[in-house]
Amino acid sequence: MKPRAGTVYLVGAGPGAPDLLTLRAARLIERADIVFHDALVHPDTIALAARAITVAVGKRHGAHSTAQVFINKRLIDAARRHAVVVRLKGGDPMLFGRAQEELDALDAAGIACEVVPGVTAAQAAAAELRVSLTRRGISRSVAFATPRVGRDESPSDWSAALTRADTAVLYMAANEAAPVAARLLALGRPRDWPVAIVESASLKGKREFMTLEALARDGAGARSGPTLILFGEVLRDALARADAVPERHCVAA
Amino acid sequence: MKPRAGTVYLVGAGPGAPDLLTLRAARLIERADIVFHDALVHPDTIALAARAITVAVGKRHGAHSTAQVFINKRLIDAARRHAVVVRLKGGDPMLFGRAQEELDALDAAGIACEVVPGVTAAQAAAAELRVSLTRRGISRSVAFATPRVGRDESPSDWSAALTRADTAVLYMAANEAAPVAARLLALGRPRDWPVAIVESASLKGKREFMTLEALARDGAGARSGPTLILFGEVLRDALARADAVPERHCVAA
Numbered sequence: 001m002k003p004r005a006g007t008v009y010l011v012g013a014g015p016g017a018p019d020l021l022t023l024r025a026a027r028l029i030e031r032a033d034i035v036f037h038d039a040l041v042h043p044d045t046i047a048l049a050a051r052a053i054t055v056a057v058g059k060r061h062g063a064h065s066t067a068q069v070f071i072n073k074r075l076i077d078a079a080r081r082h083a084v085v086v087r088l089k090g091g092d093p094m095l096f097g098r099a100q101e102e103l104d105a106l107d108a109a110g111i112a113c114e115v116v117p118g119v120t121a122a123q124a125a126a127a128e129l130r131v132s133l134t135r136r137g138i139s140r141s142v143a144f145a146t147p148r149v150g151r152d153e154s155p156s157d158w159s160a161a162l163t164r165a166d167t168a169v170l171y172m173a174a175n176e177a178a179p180v181a182a183r184l185l186a187l188g189r190p191r192d193w194p195v196a197i198v199e200s201a202s203l204k205g206k207r208e209f210m211t212l213e214a215l216a217r218d219g220a221g222a223r224s225g226p227t228l229i230l231f232g233e234v235l236r237d238a239l240a241r242a243d244a245v246p247e248r249h250c251v252a253a
Numbered sequence: 254m255k256p257r258a259g260t261v262y263l264v265g266a267g268p269g270a271p272d273l274l275t276l277r278a279a280r281l282i283e284r285a286d287i288v289f290h291d292a293l294v295h296p297d298t299i300a301l302a303a304r305a306i307t308v309a310v311g312k313r314h315g316a317h318s319t320a321q322v323f324i325n326k327r328l329i330d331a332a333r334r335h336a337v338v339v340r341l342k343g344g345d346p347m348l349f350g351r352a353q354e355e356l357d358a359l360d361a362a363g364i365a366c367e368v369v370p371g372v373t374a375a376q377a378a379a380a381e382l383r384v385s386l387t388r389r390g391i392s393r394s395v396a397f398a399t400p401r402v403g404r405d406e407s408p409s410d411w412s413a414a415l416t417r418a419d420t421a422v423l424y425m426a427a428n429e430a431a432p433v434a435a436r437l438l439a440l441g442r443p444r445d446w447p448v449a450i451v452e453s454a455s456l457k458g459k460r461e462f463m464t465l466e467a468l469a470r471d472g473a474g475a476r477s478g479p480t481l482i483l484f485g486e487v488l489r490d491a492l493a494r495a496d497a498v499p500e501r502h503c504v505a506a
Contacts, residue, residue, distance in 0.1 A: 019277040094379035115380035126347035127368035141414035145394035161394035164413035
């Protein structure tokens, strides 16, 4: 008889700050026999894995990425040897985490699997900027998307969701920020549509406010961490306060 | 001289299950002098407030809601008497949490305020259904929205975001599920667009799969907890598995 396999937990590590992990995730990491983690998971989070083998599976902006098929295979092999296997992913596994490929592979292999949600970067950015993504009378809808500029737009047009939601957050878009903004302008979004750039949400990094027009002209600039671009009228007050700062400095000087 | 006021923390309590709280939220609740919580926050989460006065401010689906202005005033008064004031909100404060009204009132009163993000119900529903909201080749965009059927659509049309995003999640929509679905059909969404209904995500409650056409005909049915409606091709496999269950039962019988 085949020995009973362990369970694989696809766990969201949250946006970056180690204390934005959920209690459930922390307990699973503490109990884990083996932890496979993305390159961007905080060292303090990995350090919770007191009794586990820890394995970096190196997905970082698509660069140096271990092939997904190989990760799937390692998860299946690990579940055949260990009771508690944790696959730790930055943010929330079900938002831009490619979790479905791992879930489907585990299902096909007959391995039990559970998903533990995590705070995603957009939520951490909103908290830090103190700008609610929804707001009575201003925003009833929020879209999260990844752009695909100048490539095949099928099966879906990433920009359509952004032009129709009241608030929009783009993941993995900073390198293409200028063409993304140009596209949104061409689709009719206003030139003064407020934009925020948040690098390494919940950790240290750049926070900037600008208009859509300025983003189309200047792009998102140099960055060293994963960067979100937020768009929407909900950011109008924050943009106005940011614009006011130089004048205030003048008055104070 | 005016005594220095405390800090108000707007804290996300997560989707329902008490262990889906973040570590930061748990530590703040444990340290709090006073906790103001929504009616839907889990009793075990409130029980973490070992040394605090706990006050229910009773927002539950808009019914029996203490007026927002009165909540704002209580937060300000509390911050003038206590060092650590926690305002505990279901889900994530920055998504459908009306946090901006509290933040703005606290700012106007000169009270320090921080926001702690939380896992929102849509993320817990995706984890439980084991359906990633984004998926390579199928979904590059996700919209979260609240509908407003038969009322003034300005300043934004809730349905526009839903018709253009690959995956959509509606909050606070279960009572209007049939007219919402009819509207999406009228706007061109396919009759067989997969739909999931998730009541009390992360806790016990109804989980159902159906097509958009069936939702327009039957609505979301009776429910006892907060209910999400999810839409999208990412749900196609889960819908097919759910449809297959009756046949399987027949075979087994």
